[in-house]
Each structure stands twice: as C-alpha cells, then as structure tokens.
Amino acid sequence: MADNPCPPLAQLEAIVGAGRVFTDADSLEHYGRDWTRFYPPAPCAVVLPGSIEEVQAIVHLAAAENLAIVPSGGRTGLSAGGVATRGELVLALDRMNRIEDFNPVDRTVRCGAGVVTEQLQQFAADQGLFYPVDFASSGSSQIGGNISTNAGGIKVIRHGMTRDWVAGLKLVTGTGELLDLNRGLVKNNTGYDLRHLVIGAEGTLGVVVEATMQLDQAPKDLAVMVLGVPDMPALMRVLGAFREQLTLSAFEFFSEPALAKVVAHQGLPRPFETEAPYYALLEFEQSGEVDMDAAMAVFEDCVGEGWVLDGTISQSLTQAENLWRLREDISETITPWTPYKNDISTVISKVPDFLDEVEAVVNAAYPDFEIIWFGHIGDGNVHLNILKPEGLDIDLFREQCGEVSKLVFDIVQRYGGSVSAEHGVGLLKKDYLQYSRSPAEIEIMRQIKRAFDPQGIMNPGKIFDL
Amino acid sequence: MADNPCPPLAQLEAIVGAGRVFTDADSLEHYGRDWTRFYPPAPCAVVLPGSIEEVQAIVHLAAAENLAIVPSGGRTGLSAGGVATRGELVLALDRMNRIEDFNPVDRTVRCGAGVVTEQLQQFAADQGLFYPVDFASSGSSQIGGNISTNAGGIKVIRHGMTRDWVAGLKLVTGTGELLDLNRGLVKNNTGYDLRHLVIGAEGTLGVVVEATMQLDQAPKDLAVMVLGVPDMPALMRVLGAFREQLTLSAFEFFSEPALAKVVAHQGLPRPFETEAPYYALLEFEQSGEVDMDAAMAVFEDCVGEGWVLDGTISQSLTQAENLWRLREDISETITPWTPYKNDISTVISKVPDFLDEVEAVVNAAYPDFEIIWFGHIGDGNVHLNILKPEGLDIDLFREQCGEVSKLVFDIVQRYGGSVSAEHGVGLLKKDYLQYSRSPAEIEIMRQIKRAFDPQGIMNPGKIFDL
Numbered sequence: 038m039a040d041n042p043c044p045p046l047a048q049l050e051a052i053v054g055a056g057r058v059f060t061d062a063d064s065l066e067h068y069g070r071d072w073t074r075f076y077p078p079a080p081c082a083v084v085l086p087g088s089i090e091e092v093q094a095i096v097h098l099a100a101a102e103n104l105a106i107v108p109s110g111g112r113t114g115l116s117a118g119g120v121a122t123r124g125e126l127v128l129a130l131d132r133m134n135r136i137e138d139f140n141p142v143d144r145t146v147r148c149g150a151g152v153v154t155e156q157l158q159q160f161a162a163d164q165g166l167f168y169p170v171d172f173a174s175s176g177s178s179q180i181g182g183n184i185s186t187n188a189g190g191i192k193v194i195r196h197g198m199t200r201d202w203v204a205g206l207k208l209v210t211g212t213g214e215l216l217d218l219n220r221g222l223v224k225n226n227t228g229y230d231l232r233h234l235v236i237g238a239e240g241t242l243g244v245v246v247e248a249t250m251q252l253d254q255a256p257k258d259l260a261v262m263v264l265g266v267p268d269m270p271a272l273m274r275v276l277g278a279f280r281e282q283l284t285l286s287a288f289e290f291f292s293e294p295a296l297a298k299v300v301a302h303q304g305l306p307r308p309f310e311t312e313a314p315y316y317a318l319l320e321f322e323q324s325g326e327v328d329m330d331a332a333m334a335v336f337e338d339c340v341g342e343g344w345v346l347d348g349t350i351s352q353s354l355t356q357a358e359n360l361w362r363l364r365e366d367i368s369e370t371i372t373p374w375t376p377y378k379n380d381i382s383t384v385i386s387k388v389p390d391f392l393d394e395v396e397a398v399v400n401a402a403y404p405d406f407e408i409i410w411f412g413h414i415g416d417g418n419v420h421l422n423i424l425k426p427e428g429l430d431i432d433l434f435r436e437q438c439g440e441v442s443k444l445v446f447d448i449v450q451r452y453g454g455s456v457s458a459e460h461g462v463g464l465l466k467k468d469y470l471q472y473s474r475s476p477a478e479i480e481i482m483r484q485i486k487r488a489f490d491p492q493g494i495m496n497p498g499k500i501f502d503l
Numbered sequence: 504m505a506d507n508p509c510p511p512l513a514q515l516e517a518i519v520g521a522g523r524v525f526t527d528a529d530s531l532e533h534y535g536r537d538w539t540r541f542y543p544p545a546p547c548a549v550v551l552p553g554s555i556e557e558v559q560a561i562v563h564l565a566a567a568e569n570l571a572i573v574p575s576g577g578r579t580g581l582s583a584g585g586v587a588t589r590g591e592l593v594l595a596l597d598r599m600n601r602i603e604d605f606n607p608v609d610r611t612v613r614c615g616a617g618v619v620t621e622q623l624q625q626f627a628a629d630q631g632l633f634y635p636v637d638f639a640s641s642g643s644s645q646i647g648g649n650i651s652t653n654a655g656g657i658k659v660i661r662h663g664m665t666r667d668w669v670a671g672l673k674l675v676t677g678t679g680e681l682l683d684l685n686r687g688l689v690k691n692n693t694g695y696d697l698r699h700l701v702i703g704a705e706g707t708l709g710v711v712v713e714a715t716m717q718l719d720q721a722p723k724d725l726a727v728m729v730l731g732v733p734d735m736p737a738l739m740r741v742l743g744a745f746r747e748q749l750t751l752s753a754f755e756f757f758s759e760p761a762l763a764k765v766v767a768h769q770g771l772p773r774p775f776e777t778e779a780p781y782y783a784l785l786e787f788e789q790s791g792e793v794d795m796d797a798a799m800a801v802f803e804d805c806v807g808e809g810w811v812l813d814g815t816i817s818q819s820l821t822q823a824e825n826l827w828r829l830r831e832d833i834s835e836t837i838t839p840w841t842p843y844k845n846d847i848s849t850v851i852s853k854v855p856d857f858l859d860e861v862e863a864v865v866n867a868a869y870p871d872f873e874i875i876w877f878g879h880i881g882d883g884n885v886h887l888n889i890l891k892p893e894g895l896d897i898d899l900f901r902e903q904c905g906e907v908s909k910l911v912f913d914i915v916q917r918y919g920g921s922v923s924a925e926h927g928v929g930l931l932k933k934d935y936l937q938y939s940r941s942p943a944e945i946e947i948m949r950q951i952k953r954a955f956d957p958q959g960i961m962n963p964g965k966i967f968d969l
Contacts, residue, residue: 227927228966
C-alpha cells in the first residue's frame with residue numbers, strides 16, 4: 038500500500054458526523070499505536086464509526102480510494118497488530134460499545150466490538166454468570182480486539198482462549214460486505230467455519246464489528262496455593278498430581294528472581310520463608326470440604342516425594358488476591374529494566390527441557406543477561422524476560438536481544454513450538470512467522486486474505502506481507 | 504471433473520503394494536458409499552495407503568492425472584460427504600489405524616486418521632483418561648472422518664464437538680503438500696488457524712492423515728434422570744433449573760410418539776406410568792451426595808412449578824444404561840418406517856417456537872404424516888423424523904419430503920438456524936446450503952478451497968460446486 042497523505046476527510050465526516058474524524062497529532066499518536074512502543078505511529082486520520090452501516094460505508098470509501106485501514110480496539114496489543122505506521126486510516130471501534138442483547142437461556146451476550154472486556158465481565162456477573170477470559174488489560178481491551186488476537190490469559194487451562202467463547206461474530210470484509218458468522222449456534226456443520234478463521238486474524242480479513250459471546254456458570258469459591266519447587270521436572274509432577282484430583286482453574290509459575298523483585302518492589306510478603314528456584318501458583322474451585330481435603334492430601338504427597346519444598350494456601354479472598362499479586366505484579370515490577378519479552382510456547386510436557394535449552398543458549402551468548410521466567414505453565418506458555426544490564430546502552434541491548442530472538446526461535450522451531458503463544462504476530466513477530474508456520478501454510482494464508490480482502494486494504498503488512 | 508474410467512491402477516499398486524487397490528464391484532460399492540443410501544456408489548477404484556508418504560504419492564499421481572479423490576473414513580456419514588458417485592478414486596484410511604504416540608503430561612494421543620472412535624475411547628480409558636466425543640457410530644467411525652465432519656453427538660452440552668478435541672492435525676492438500684497444523688499446542692497465535700478450517704471441511708481441502716487428540720479427566724459416577732414434561736417451554740425451564748445447580752453432561756429430549764415406539768419395539772419398560780407429551784433425559788456427574796441432593800431438590804421444585812409431571816433417576820449403571828436406551832434406540836426403532844430425517848438447529852432459546860412452526864407447516868401440508876422428534880435439546884439441535892404413512896409409495900413419500908424440506912428450511916433460515924447441525928452438508932444438503940450461509944460466505948469458501956486444492960480434485964461437488 039502506498040502512503041495516503043490525503044484521506045477523504047469530508048467524506049468520512051459525512052459518514053460518521055462532525056467531530057468523529059481526527060487528524061491532530063495527539064489523536065494520531067493515541068489511536069495509532071498499541072502497548073508496544075517500538076513503532077512510531079503515523080496514521081493519516083482516525084475515524085470513529087457508531088454503527089455497522091457506518092463501518093461498511095467507511096470500508097467502501099477506503100476501497101474506492103485504495104486507502105488502507107487499521108482496525109483499532111483497546112490498543113493494548115503486545116505485537117503491534119493494531120499500530121498504524123504507514124499512513125493508514127485508523128478505524129477505532131470505541132463508540133460501538135453497547136451490549137445489544139442478552140439471552141439467559143442461551144447464556145449469550147451480543148456485544149458491539151468496542152465493549153470493554155471488564156464491561157462484559159461485569160455484565161455477566163450482574164446476571165449471576167461469568168465471562169472467564171481474563172488478563173491484565175481487561176480494563177481497556179475490547180471484545181473485537183480480543184477476538185482478533187484470540188486473547189488468552191490466566192485461566193486458559195480451565196476455560197480456554199477467547200476463541201472458545203465466540204458463539205458468533207459479524208465481520209465487515211475488505212469489500213465492505215457484512216458476514217454474519219455462526220449466529221450464536223452451538224451446532225452448525227454447514228461448510229467451512231469462517232468464524233474460526235477470523236478469530237486470531239488480527240484485523241487482516243476485515244473489521245470485527247459485533248460478537249455473540251458465550252457466558253458460563255459462575256465458579257464457586259476459589260482457593261489459591263503457592264508452592265516452592267526444586268526444579269522444573271518437579272513442577273510438572275506437581276501439575277500432574279493436582280490435576281488428577283482437582284479441577285484447576287490456573288497453574289502459573291515464576292522463578293525466584295521474579296519473586297525476589299516483586300517482594301522487594303511491591304511491598305508484598307514472601308509466601309513462606311523457604312527460597313525455591315521456582316514457584317507454582319495454582320487455583321481451584323472448592324465445592325466443599327472434599328476439595329480442600331483433596332488439595333491438602335496432594336500437597337502432602339508432593340512434599341513427601343520431594344517435589345514441593347514449601348507451600349501456602351489462601352484462607353480468605355484477600356489472601357488469595359495477595360498470592361495472585363506475586364504472579365501478576367511481575368510484569369509491572371520489571372518494567373524499569375526495559376525487559377526484552379518473548380511470549381512463546383511448546384507442548385506442556387516439553388517445557389522443562391525447553392527452558393533449559395533457552396537458558397543455556399542465552400547464558401552462553403550473553404552471560405551478564407538476567408532472565409526472569411514466568412507464565413502459564415499449565416498450558417505450555419512461558420514468558421521469557423531478559424533484563425537490560427545496568428549501564429548497557431538500550432540500543433545495543435535491543436540489538437543483542439534481536440540476536441537472542443533468533444537463537445530462541447531456533448529452539449522453538451526444533452520443539453515444534455509457537456513464536457507467539459497468545460500475543461499474536463502483528464509487526465513484531467512477522468519476520469519470525471516461518472519459525473512456527475511452513476511456507477505452504479503462509480502461502481495459503483495469503484490466498485485466504487485475498488478471498489476476504491482482494492485489494493489488500495485491511496491491516497496490510499500485519500502477520501505477513503502479501 | 505470428468506469421469507475417470509481408466510484409473511492408473513499399476514501406478515497406484517506401485518505406491519501401496521499389491522492387493523491394496525480394488526476395482527471389483529463389491530469393493531466399489533462397500534468403499535464408495537456411507538450410511539446414506541440415496542446415491543449409487545460409482546468409484547473408479549479404491550486404494551488403501553499405509554502411510555502419509557503413500558497418501559502424498561497418491562495425491563501427486565491423482566493431480567497429474569486430474570483424477571478426483573474421495574477420502575473415506577468409517578463411511579458412517581449421514582450426508583453423503585464420503586460417497587463416490589462420479590468415478591472418483593476412493594482413498595480409504597482404514598490401514599492408517601495406529602495410535603502413534605501418547606503423552607500423559609499433555610494428555611494427548613497422536614492417531615492415524617483411520618483409528619476408530621471406540622479404539623481411541625478405549626485407549627483413553629486404559630490410561631485412566633477419557634475421550635468424550637461419543638455417538639451411535641463410535642464402533643466404526645474413524646478419527647479422520649470425525650474431524651472432517653466435526654462430529655458431535657450426545658455429550659456436546661458438556662464436552663463440545665470433535666473440533667474442541669483436536670490439538671493438531673496433518674493434512675495432505677490437493678497439491679500433495681503435507682501441512683502439520685498446530686502440532687498439539689494449547690496456545691499458538693501465529694496467524695490464521697488453518698486447523699479449524701480443515702475441521703468440518705468434509706475432505707474438500709485435502710486428506711486428514713493424522714491427528715493429535717486431546718484427552719480429558721475421566722468423569723466420576725454419572726447419574727441419569729428421565730422426566731416427563733407438559734410442553735416445550737416447560738422443558739426449557741427444566742433445562743435452566745438443572746443447569747444452575749449441576750454440571751450436566753447431557754440434556755436430550757424425545758416426544759411421546761418416540762417413546763411409545765421404543766417401548767413397543769425394544770421390550771423396554773416405560774420410565775414411569777405417567778404419559779407426557781415430551782420427555783427430557785439428563786445426565787450429570789455426581790461427585791458426592793451433595794449433587795444427588797441438589798438434583799432431587801431441583802426435581803421437586805420443577806414438579807412444584809408444574810414443569811415436570813413425573814420422573815425417575817438411575818440407581819445403578821444398568822438402570823442408567825436402560826434409561827439411555829429410551830433415547831438412543833429411537834433411530835433404530837423407527838427405521839422400518841423409512842423416515843425422512845433432518846438434523847437441524849437453532850439457538851437453544853428458540854427451539855420451542857421453532858418446533859411449533861415446523862409442526863404446523865408439516866401438519867398443514869401433509870396431515871397424515873407422523874412426526875417423531877428427538878435430539879440434543881441442550882445445544883439447540885433437534886432431529887426431525889417424518890414416518891412414511893403405511894401404503895404411501897416410497898418415491899412419492901420422498902418427493903413430498905423434498906417439498907417438506909423447503910418449508911422446514913425456510914423456517915430454519917428465518918430463525919437464523921442451521922440446515923445441518925452435526926451431520927455436515929455432503930451431497931445431501933448441498934442444494935440447501937444457502938439457507939444457512941450467505942452467497943458472500945459461499946464465494947469465500949470456494950476461494951479457500953482453491954487455495955488448498957487448485958485443481959479441484961479433493962472430494963469435488965461436496966458442500967458446494969466450484
């Protein structure tokens with residue numbers, strides 16, 4: 038796509054009304070980027086439609102003008118899937134934030150794409166139900182964006198990804214056509230399920246304008262345990278032992294360096310005195326004393342086997358929340374070290390060997406790099422964080438991290454893993470896509486994009502180049 | 504595709520070995536059809552490869568000869584997705600029936616596409632685990648076929664469709680390329696999830712040759728209840744009431760005419776004396792007395808509200824099995840009436856109105872038709888069965904049922920429902936696809952097929968025509 042220095046502002050305003058098209062520098066920066074900060078935003082304009090019809094009209098206009106569109110949700114992405122760097126028109130869904138319909142029998146909610154995750158979670162709670170996909174950016178991420186990145190988070194082991202909660206979605210394609218995909222049906226075997234193709238497509242197939250989300254029964258009381266473990270193989274055995282007896286809703290892990298930093302900087306107490314190389318945080322639903330007794334029995338077995346060095350369990354909601362903070366505050370705590378972050382996965386069983394190999398390679402190449410591990414070990418997804426050594430120039434650090442990426446992704450490829458477990462590809466991982474997807478797959482993806490977006494105006498240059 | 508009267512038999516035999524290519528009339532009929540019986544099978548030959556490499560070689564040969572291929576699993580399909588009517592080469596996966604690998608940490612099994620559903624269920628049970636997708640044809644349906652039709656069945660309300668259990672799959676495309684999709688990862692957000700496109704594609708994108716299936720924790724003791732209800736709205740309230748208190752693993756329904764026929768022909772006792780217009784069969788996991796007490800309390804509430812007229816609960820495994828037979832034996836019981844069957848769905852909440860409208864339309868057009876309803880009401884999927892009146896000519900009956908189809912599908916379309924909830928489209932529903940999918944969706948499907956199968960040799964003419 039060529040840059041578009043002259044967006045058709047008057048025509049855009051005719052579609053959405055006055056005061057809903059922006060070209061001022063602040064708006065261009067605000068709407069033109071996401072939570073990544075590597076790519077200077079440079080959209081040509083920002084437009085805020087208020088209805089599906091307005092989105093279709095904007096796309097028709099953009100197609101006529103050959104103007105590229107970047108669909109924009111809560112802009113909390115971590116792979117620059119929603120960043121406009123090449124003079125694109127940002128189409129922000131913020132105004133399409135109404136909950137349109139709720140059906141208590143189907144337990145479905147029809148939402149505008151701009152509904153914020155927390156808004157949906159709260160709406161579900163108000164109905165005595167539960168929307169289980171949850172992550173750090175719930176307060177600003179939007180449903181349309183969640184769908185476009187197939188957002189994961191901390192409860193995937195129990196409740197799956199966003200994909201698993203989309204009963205239907207409406208998409209405006211690159212030709213301005215509105216597709217109404219699956220319409221909330223539980224069972225519908227009538228040809229290719231295009232809904233699943235749109236989920237995780239990062240806006241490259243069109244603009245998600247509405248979704249019918251499935252809700253679930255609210256969970257009963259949740260208990261949280263934090264356990265110190267001697268090594269990663271022991272951690273996997275602990276996962277196996279608890280999973281056999283309880284329905285886990287989370288199984289997270291973090292390393293001692295991660296815990297030490299959180300304790301030092303967040304004013305939180307250590308969970309127990311024993312220092313352990315790794316910690317597991319697990320959460321389960323207690324339907325009664327039976328579950329708590331089972332949890333204690335497994336804990337004692339694990340201690341007996343030497344898989345657990347020490348542990349604690351929440352006795353109240355506040356304690357549970359504080360234990361969760363030991364895991365959830367890591368990311369914020371390490372921000373001052375401008376960490377290099379990588380969101381990678383393998384199958385669960387290979388995680389210990391995979392971590393060993395990554396550590397060995399990084400330590401050999403850059404012995405002064407400190408590695409902070411944490412992540413969703415129960416689903417094979419680990420977050421690799423490398424802290425910038427004090428005194429090292431930030432640009433040099435980034436350059437060295439670029440070298441690290443290749444070493445890490447070589448290992449990911451050898452393990453059949455994913456170079457982006459839950460954050461998507463966007464611009465950030467585009468050059469590494471071939472480590473997880475074959476040339477034949479990428480060529481098929483290109484052709485699929487053409488089927489939805491023959492002019493290539495929908496978020497071009499994200500995931501892959503045409 | 505033109506007919507192919509001269510398949511390259513010698514070359515096929517060179518690939519798979521002697522005795523694995525058939526052209527005799529019995530084999531052509533056996534391998535050329537599925538459980539539908541409307542389409543005379545007419546393949547040119549049958550080939551039984553024993554490895555992925557052999558499948559690739561066959562596809563390369565077929566591509567060179569422009570010979571159409573029908574991938575063939577357990578041939579239990581109900582929409583003629585696996586029927587070869589036009590001189591195609593049947594590629595049967597029967598020999599690729601090995602369980603290749605099992606990982607207890609990941610709880611995944613890598614299976615050849617020809618592994619039979621029951622074989623996987625039994626393998627899972629032998630590991631103390633559970634493969635939850637279950638249906639009448641489990642004894643002969645194969646995993647590759649289950650994936651290609653996204654098979655559903657009786658536990659969808661709790662465990663979902665086949666789609667939800669495919670952690671990875673290998674596909675040989677129409678160009679003979681092998682795609683290794685998702686490789687068993689729980690989390691992998693690296694572009695379009697082609698795995699989900701292949702699931703339910705009925706062999707039109709290529710041959711599924713291997714799959715990595717997810718297993719689950721085995722369920723605890725299951726209890727079964729059968730309840731008599733006065734009408735469909737009451738049935739929906741019963742579903743709501745039980746679902747709030749228990750985790751249901753099934754919620755099925757059938758009508759009094761269905762029960763009467765099963766009781767008369769299978770020598771089963773009625774579940775209780777009271778005759779009711781409709782019956783619900785529900786199954787739930789009992790983790791202890793708490794669940795049984797909860798079930799009894801909900802039952803009493805439902806009786807008090809007038810939503811339930813009578814009911815019974817299983818006290819043993821044998822009783823549970825006998826109650827299940829009241830539902831599961833319906834299909835076999837009504838076979839002598841050569842029923843016209845339709846597998847349709849709406850969102851759950853609309854089922855009662857939908858049933859009323861369908862009954863009214865059929866009764867008005869053909870007052871002597873007897874309708875037998877049963878199905879998976881907990882997921883919105885009903886099976887409409889119309890029995891042939893005694894004395895009515897079978898061809899005339901089929902012709903009249905063709906007229907009924909259009910009336911029924913008009914209603915399905917008005918309700919935003921599905922003309923094929925779980926059986927797929929194949930040849931049987933191809934002419935009705937537009938009742939559930941828009942012209943724009945169908946055009947995108949065509950282009951997707953071209954991306955996987957540019958020559959159009961993979962199960963051509965199924966789902967849609969190119």
